[in-house]
Amino acid sequence: MPAAPTAAAPMNVFDPTALAQRRQRALVLGPETFLLDRVAEDLLDRLGAVKRRFGNAADLGTPTRVLRDALAASGMVETYKAFGPAERADVDVVTDPEILPFAPASLELVVSALALQSVNDLPGALAQIRRALRPDGLLLAGFLGGGTLNELREAFAIAESDTLGGISPRVAPFVDLRDLGGLLQRAGLALPVTDVDRVVVRYGDPLALLHDLRRMGAANPLADRRRAPLLKKTLVRLFEVYAERFADPDGRLRATFEIVWISGWAPHESQQKPLRPGSAKTRLADALRVPEGKLPGEG
Template structure:
């Protein structure tokens, strides 16, 4: 998914500006970041290791930092958490923990020394990277040997209802369409990218979170409040026409209202969450057997059937 600079899929300065704008009132809209941060950091409970120094890439308002501390228990036994975000306002908002530090940095240009961290986390941020392979390589290089990488990203099914409604309305009203919702990666894409970036033992899995809304306008208000509005290169820079937006609201209800047990008169918004788990290579890690090296044949297992 590496994208040449002249073909950048996203306008990174727009991503930064959207997050800067959202930072002040993020607490009113951060429910998805909070929920996924909890689900992401829970995975550390199954890893019997200590991670003294950790990095949170794309930290937003510090949801991962808060999730790592459950009462007196600190998941991963993390002594120091360093947080970074492309938005200076978000990085400043996240800088409120006793055991954490924060700074502004772009995920695609991390100012990190090689082999610095025991653990790197990222919660719903890397889907904005133009050069995702390059970002993953930098993350792998920043990890100590046998260091752990845990991330959550938005996947291809995210906001499929909103995409459908806006596309249909724009075609009907304006006889054309422009990019409205970001394209997202697939599970297959990300598994291959982790391997290309040099990670060992990569695992990719997915789950769906469906959020219920009274109408399309509340959904779009939340997306703006999260700093997750469109930053696709080539998108229309002017406001959406009122008649197009009203028609999109009608289409959304016609096609999707009442689905996914969201309640009568309400509409669902789908968020496809993809989780990445991988390790920085180390000579002592378990490795797959070479072809032909198995000690047990299929005949012994299956019999003569």
């Protein structure tokens, strides 16, 4: 009798060793936090709109203490633990982002800023978060989305094609906003909401952008990246293409960071639910105060 088929393991898009090395290098260089500061401030505003104080809260992978300190000052949470990689000395619990150490129904709030974009199995991580949330618990996260660094991706593709005769993966394939609502629902989260914030940063030259990416720990961590050093001729052509295609009239160069936001709640009986089909008590025509017409072909 043939063996039953098994579910395919998620493809490793990101190299965990490379991710750890890049985060460690960012700490040594001194982190560049302008984008993280913006996301943390926005997350705090969004959480404040909920108008509720949460009990047991967890921060999943946020690269620095910025979110932890902001939440502590806000008074929105009672207890708080930071879960993150081993190279960070200030986390409460060292965590593999693919295998989360959350006990079932143990958390009222999970937040994350600029971390989930490098998880190989995002659907799996969302499902684990859902299991960890108590009924009416909230997940709120902002991370890099599919439109991030489109300019750099295009410039690299042209530069490598012109100088090497082919292209290699240079910029991560970030998740698309259109997919996130379905992922939240598949994970079992209720009232899912997704939206996007596009941040355009301007640089004097592409090298300044590459330096910032290193200090963000965001240099190329892809598993199938080209392992050979970047050739000088490719770098020169990259600079040319970037300046030709993505320069503003004053000569400064654009770099787009797309922040996608997700929120979802562990189901609870108090939450709003859609009406059953056919349960409406008022006709649409009456609500709009217009005559009810007939479709073509109807008697």
